[in-house]
Amino acid sequence: MSCLDVSACFASVSSYFSTMKIRHVGLAVVHCPKTRRVLLITSRKHPNLWIMPKGGVEKGETSGEAAAREAHEEGELTSFRQADNTAGIPAQIPEDDISPELCTIESAKPGVEVWHVHAIAIDSEKDLDKDWKERHERKRQWCSHKEALKLIRQWEGKSYACDEGIDDETDEDAWKRGGSKKKRAKGQAFEQALFAFVEKFGYDEKL
Numbered sequence: 691m692s693c694l695d696v697s698a699c700f701a702s703v704s705s706y707f708s709t710m711k712i713r714h715v716g717l718a719v720v721h722c723p724k725t726r727r728v729l730l731i732t733s734r735k736h737p738n739l740w741i742m743p744k745g746g747v748e749k750g751e752t753s754g755e756a757a758a759r760e761a762h763e764e765g766e767l768t769s770f771r772q773a774d775n776t777a778g779i780p781a782q783i784p785e786d787d788i789s790p791e792l793c794t795i796e797s798a799k800p801g802v803e804v805w806h807v808h809a810i811a812i813d814s815e816k817d818l819d820k821d822w823k824e825r826h827e828r829k830r831q832w833c834s835h836k837e838a839l840k841l842i843r844q845w846e847g848k849s850y851a852c853d854e855g856i857d858d859e860t861d862e863d864a865w866k867r868g869g870s871k872k873k874r875a876k877g878q879a880f881e882q883a884l885f886a887f888v889e890k891f892g893y894d895e896k897l
Contacts, residue, residue: 713803716756717744718810719792719887720765725815727832728887730841731764734827736873740841742880744805753806754788761810765830766819787811793886795879807883809891835888842884845877 719742720729730740745760747753761767789809797803815832833841 714747714753714756715744715797715803715805716747716751716753716758716760717742717795717805717807717883718757718761718765719807719883720761720767720810720812721887721891722812722815722832724813725832727815727834728838728884729761729765729815729818730831730833730838732829734824737828739844739873740831740838742883747806753791754808757806757808758788758810764824764828766824767810767812767817789890792890793882795882797876797879805879805883807886809887835884838884839881842877842880845880846874 721727722729728742731743733739733741743757743760743764745756745763747756748759751759787810789811792807792809795805795807797805818830831841
């Protein structure tokens, strides 16, 4: 292959990536100020791993509205009821309950997907519908920030437990368990979202 052919090939690849449409995602850090805990849910694709509610920003939505909608759809917050519109934006969400964007994160798909992180405050941990639609596909759990961090780090191949008195496994054991590069990147993105939340809201529990 000549130099000209190689240059043309690289130009073609560069052009392809430059025209790719970036998918914008709203991520919700659902928290209860009274208990100072956050809500995690399990991933449908990886049911043993924990995440925060998130999903694509639909036409007509802001990233904050998308985060709130996903919090309702995946966590079934009774505070938010679906509006009758094409984007499925929850109706009558108090502005104070959705924070401004805490940070933006390039996900495990850099250059393809960007996460916009928002905090969603609810009055009580009991504001969850017990009969939510995804109850057969997901689990939900309220966690302190340290507990949430331990669960999220399972994406990096590390095994942790929330129960007090259980020590973390060694780094060597953790990496033997492994986890794909994509999984580790996803876990690091969730970590970044959690750190941004803690820094913004000044919760006194250090991570």
